[in-house]
Every structure is written in C-alpha cells, then in structure tokens.
Amino acid sequence: MKRISLLLLLYITFGNSVLAQDKDAAQIKKIYDQALTQGKAYDWLNYLSNQIGGRLSGSVQAQQAVEYTKSQLDSLGLDRVWLQPVKVPKWVRGTPEFAYFETSPGLSTNVNICALGGSVATPLGGLKAGVVEVQGIEELEALGKEKIEGKIVFFNRPMDPTLISTFAAYSGCVDQRYSGAEEAAKYGAVGVIVRSMNLRIDNFPHTGSMGYGDTPVSKRIPAAAISTKGAELLSTTLKLNSETKFYFKQNCKQFNDVESFNVIGEIRGSEFPNEIMVIGGHLDSWDLGDGSHDDGAGCVQSMDVLRLLKTTGYKPKRTIRVVLFMNEENGLRGGNKYAEIAKGKNEKHVFALESDAGGFTPRGFSFDCSDENLKQVHSWKSLFEPYYIHLFEKGFSGADIRPLKDDGIVLAGLRPDSQRYFEHHHSENDTFEHVNKRELELGAASMASLVYLFDTYGVVTSPK
Template sequence: MSRIIIPIIFAIVSLSSFAQNDVKEDSIILKKIYDTSLLNGKSYSWLDYLSNQIGGRLSGSVNAQLAVEWGEKELKTLGIDKVWLQSVMVPKWTRGVTEFAYIETEPGVTTNVPICALGGSVPTPIGGIKASIIEVKGLEELSALGKEQIEGKLVFYNRPMQADLIETFRAYGGCVDQRYSGAAEAAKYGATGVIVRSMNLRLDDFPHTGAMSYGNLKDADKIPAVAISTNGADLLSSMLKLNPKIKFHINMNCRTWKDVKSYNVIGEIIGSEFPNEYMVVGGHLDSWDLGDGSHDDGAGVVQSMEVLRIFKEIGYKPKRSIRVVLFMNEENGLRGGKKYAEVAKNKGENHVFALESDAGGFTPRGFSFDCDDANFNMIEGWKPLFEPYLVHYFAKGGSGADIGPLKKDGIVLAGLRPDSQRYFDYHHAKNDTFDAVNKRELELGAATMTSLMYLFDKYGVK
C-alpha cells in the first residue's frame, strides 16, 4: 500500500508546485502587460486621432473609409505578420441638414425641442409634418388604442430606461424596442410619424440616435422616426397633460442610398505552436454621426489594436494565431461581423476564442462569457490574477454583437465589461466625444483585454 501512496503524494506535490509556478509566471506577465499599457500605451493617442482627426464614422461615409485606411496603416506599423482588408457591402444612410422640431400650443406659439432622426428613417415631406400627439409607454399600448385614436397622429413613445436596474444594459434592453420597431408598429395604425424618448438614464438635452427597422413595410407606408432628448420628452409629456390638443412639428431630410463597399480591417500574429487555432479580439470601426464615436466604439477599436502592440512590446510570442478585427457596420446592420464569420466558415478556420470591447472606455470591471461550464470553471480560476487590478466581475452571459456570428460548439466568446453607469449618457449622442474618455480608464481596459487573451492563448479552451 505504501508503495502506491508515496508516488501519488509525490505527484500531488509536483502538480501543486507546477500550479504555483504557473500562477507566479502569469502574475509576472500580467504585471508587464498592465505596466506597458499604463506607462507606454498607444490606445489614447490612437483614439485622439481617430476621434479628432477623422470623427464620426457612419457606415458608407467618407469618414468610415478614412478610418479603414487609418486602421490598416497603424496595424502595419506594428510589424505583425499579416494585415489585410476584408471587403463587405454596407448600408449607406445620410442624415442631411440638422433636424428641427417644435411644440405648438396654439397657432404662432411654439417651443423648440432637441430631436434627431433615427438611423434608417425616411425623411419628412418638404416643409415637414405637423400633427397631434398620442403618448404611449410601449408597443403593446397601440393595439389597445386602435386605428381610430392613432391615425393621422404622431405616436410619442415615452417609456424611460428603468433606473433601479443596476445593470444599465438591462435597462436599455427593456425599452429599446420602441426605437427599433416603434415606427413599423405605429404605421400599421395609420400614424404619421413617431417620436421616441432617447435611451438615456440622465436628464439632458442630447437626443440619442440608433438603428430602427420598418420590418416588411412597403416604401409608401414608411413614416418618419425621431428621437427626442430626455428633457424634451419630459417637457412634451407635461405639456400634453395640460393640453392634449397641442401639436408637434418635425422637419428632416435624411436619405437611404444603395449599399456601398467597405471593409473589415484585420491584423494577425501567427501562432508559434497552433497556427490553425484562431483567437480574435475586436471592436467596431463604424459609429453614429452625431459625435465622434469615442466610447462607441473608438475605445474598443484602439484597445483591441493595443492587445497586439503590447504582445510585441513585451516580447510575448503567442502559441495560437491572434487576430485583431476592426469590424465595419455594427451600428446599422452587423454586416462586418457576419461577413467575417462567413469567410471563416467557408475557409474552415478553427476559431477557439473571441473577445469584443463595445461597452465604452470606462474602468474595466471584468468580463461576461458565452461558454460551457467546463470553460467557465477554468476562467473563474483566473480571477485571483485580476483582483490586484480591481477586476472582479466574471459572469456567464453575452459577449459582443460582432463576434456573435462566430458562435459554435467549442468556442468561447467574451465581452469586456467596463463600469456601465455613465455609458448611456453618451451612447449614440452628440456628446460621445474624445473629451468624455479618461486616459487611465481606457488603458486599464486595454491591459485587461490583453491579459485575458494571454491566458486563453497559454491554456487554450476545454
């Protein structure tokens, strides 16, 4: 019996010693990663150029093409193994001149309010539209009101984000159907247009745009759709209570064009041991046009580029092939993410891990993972490595829109989860600008992403 026990004890001690050595080595590597990002990072200067020299990057725009060219050029300066452009057809929608709206309490007595067209909306007729308003809290109220009460009016969707939800993305998800499907549903009842309360937890004067859909409506049945600022929404609601006969005027001249060619920008470091196992890190290069898209998603773009730069800087040679992908057209079509997954499938590429940053450049809190229990159990074992950097949140859940199309058995998908309490103050609005991003928070996020990529590269997936 003792002859059996002694080798077992020796094996356990050896494994324990090996595990301790791994933890020590991993801690040293993570420290190098964080030091490099905080002391010698490029993410902030990259974002400065992307935001202030190029600006908003709506799919199909000149700025989007300039961003593609910039991304390709910067990745080539890193000296990585491959950089290429992957063509993809994307929608092209233009806002036109600044939208205009006012509330009319009686002929000649008006109050201007901040609005913006929702992405993909049709324009108003020349000279705009003016109509009475009917306020609802959600799509489900329309059928109860019926065509008799809605026809010829502007439907005002005024369900706010639920402020008592700590997870702000849940609050966003609880009311974004008004923006996305509101016009299609209201048109069925003869509405002349829709006004949607901005998806924002703060009271301010910034209207927030975003994608909307007309579903299967014929062109002739499509109606204009605008977002109104949260202050504007509260004012309109209060005025309606005092006088239900007030009218609302909207004027905008947005336009949808034919699809145009654009590109995903891809850079790769070829794996030293498993070159046919691919790991992806990315964000989306396109943005809405009201601001310069610094948080959504310039931050994710430069953080993802920084992952490859940090690996080169510290001399780390990945075992697996690591790609950074700057996806095009997440905001109003997801064409870039779908195209990347389609090409990967057609080529038979084996993607084992993908990480996306698309929740702003705020302080990193952790990650959410779309994976099985075996992989999540392995991931939870890495939490102590991140705790010195105050990164504690590891949970099963969603990952990222652009990497979602890669989902298959055996792949782990992850999303960086920064502090989200301020994110929707800026999301899709004019104030999503470079000055809203904190340099240190951005760099901490880049280091946190690099650290996770390192651990998955070293240990693989289950």
C-alpha cells in the same frame, strides 16, 4: 513506499501549479505596466475622434478610419494585415433636424431631436400633427386606428433607473426605437417621436438604428429621437393640453449600398496556427459625436492587445487576430461577412473577445461558453484581483462576434463600468474628452491578459 510516491507526486503537482501562477502573474503585470506607461490606445483614439470624427457606415470618414487603422496595424510589425471587403448600407442624415411643439397657434417651444438611423425624411415642409403618447408598442393595439390615425405617436417609456445593469435597462425599452415606426404605421400614424435611450435628463437626443420590416417604402413614416429633457417637457405639456401639436423636419436619405472593409491584422501562432483567437470592436459609429466610446474605444483597445503581447515579448501559441468590424451600428454586415468567410475557409475559431461597451473602468468579462470554460476562467480570478477585475459571469459577448458562435468557441465581452455609458451612447455627447486615458488603458490590459491566459491554457473541449 506508495504513500511516499503519492506525496511526492502531490508536491510536484502543487509546485508546478505555483510556478505557473507566478509566471502568469508576472506576464500579466508586464502587460498592465506596459499599457499604463507606453500605451498607444489613447493616441490612436485621439486621431480617430478628433482628426476623422463620426464614422457613419458608408461615409468618407468611415473610409478614412479604415485607411488610418490599417496603417497603424502595419506599423506594429504583425505577420499579416489586410482589408476584407464588405457591402454596407449608406444612410445620410442631411441638414440638422428641427422640431417644436405648439400649444396654441403661434405659441411654440423648440425641442432637440435627431432622426433615427434608417428613417425616411419628413415632407419637404416638415410634418405637423397631434400627438398620442404611449409607454410602449403594446399600447398601440389598445388605442386602435381610431385614436392613432393621422397622429404622431410619442413613445415615452424611459430606461428603468432601478436596474443596476444599464444595458438591461436599455434592452427594456429599445424595442420602441427599433420597431416603433413599423408598428405605429399599421394604425395610420404619420410619424414617430421616441424618448432617447438615456438615464440622464439632458438636451442630447440619442439616435440609433430602426427598421421598417416589410412595410412598403411608400407607407414608411419618419422617426426621430427626442432628448430626455424634451420628452419630459412634451409629456407634461400633453397632460395639460391634449390638443398640443408637434412639428418636425428632417432630410435624411437612404442610398444604395457601397463597398467598405473590415480591417484585420494577426500574429501567427507558434504551435497551433490553425486555432484562431479574435479580439475586436466596430470601426463605424453614428455621426452626431465622434464615436469615442461607441466604439472607437473598443477598436483601439483591440489593436493595443496585439502590441502589448509583442512588446512584452510574449509569443502566442495560437493565431491572434484583431478585427475592426464595419457596420455594426446599422446592419452588422461586417460581423456577418467575417463569419461567413471564416466558415467558408473552414477556419477554426476557438476564442473571440469584443469590446463594445465604452472605454470606462473595466470590471470584468461576460462569457457565452460552456460551464467547463467558465470554471477555467474562475480559476484565474486571483490573477485579476490586483487590478480590481472581479466580474466573470455568463452573459452576452458582443454583436459582431456572435455570428462565430458554435459549440467549440468561447465568446467573451469586456464589461466596463456602465453607469455613465448611456449618457454618451449614440449622441452628440460621445466625444473624446469624455474618455479617461487610464481607464481606456486598463481595459486594453485586461483584454490582453485574458487573451494571454486562453492562449496559454487553451479552450476546454467538452466531451461529446
């Protein structure tokens, strides 16, 4: 009798599991079908990119993006849409930069550069000096003040092409962009030129944030990125003629902080409204292109997650909130402000998902979470396999959601194919025509599916 009861229990449990899997598979298929036939992300991105353009923090375009995305969230019939004020830095590029290197008086070659975000300007007439090429910050100490003083330091460490993860390659050399000017100034350098963070050899210089640490304003030196093609040419020329001089002129300026906003919309949970799940991207971008991949794509995908859940008839158990963060690129003020207010209100965030790696074909997700929650994610792998989503691993989630981190939250990042991302990242080449509609929609559907599963089954709470 006991054996029959046990078999019956196992049969019921197995049957319920199969039914749940079937229900989940059906809901996820509805999400993908809706995204690929009635998706809104591409249209929203078209407007952000082509009608508004680059959305540098503190700019008129950034404010236009705030107003546009709020209006679109209002149109979705969410339970609540609002703007969250946040003070952001305002840095302006000014007139286009100009640069050349000179091998002898009157014999010069123009190269493409752009000021790094946060850099000071050159003197009014530009800056011209000899060049010292290095592969990284650590070489500065070995060279010393004697060889660096009065020179322009040329940081020329490329992204490592042998790393399949292009984000790992980026991390391996981005320190020279962010801290190069601060460190070179300590040895008397008058300027810094940094090889663009780009695996491809082309003529697009890539900007990005940089900092001066506690360097006094009067001792800050101008910093610019040079295109990879320009970097190769300059490096070869220096090997042939070490007396080559470099000239560049840039007119950027830092202003006082200004008010901007995070854009937030939510569907209130039907069973656990005090448990909050966030999806988001950053609304600001650099100013050289129109910010389609970085991170217009992540913003419109996040917006479409809420629409996809609504249009497929799914009623969330938990409160699902989209947050379009302001000022990720040069300050992280939006992400920090959101977390500060959330903690001040004692809001309980159980899950956060960020899309900030471009609008390319989704491959999976990386998770900053407990082993128990990662095990739960792996139990869902078969649900994603029909959509070629296979990557579920521990790793970085996203810069804007990281301030929410605590022991009880699962942080996740959408991981699209990254091989082409750094051809566009922070450059004039980050434009709408480089985003594929279907790839963008697949990303939105993948995000919505993960949100659905975490909302349905909850976060695994570790025993204390």
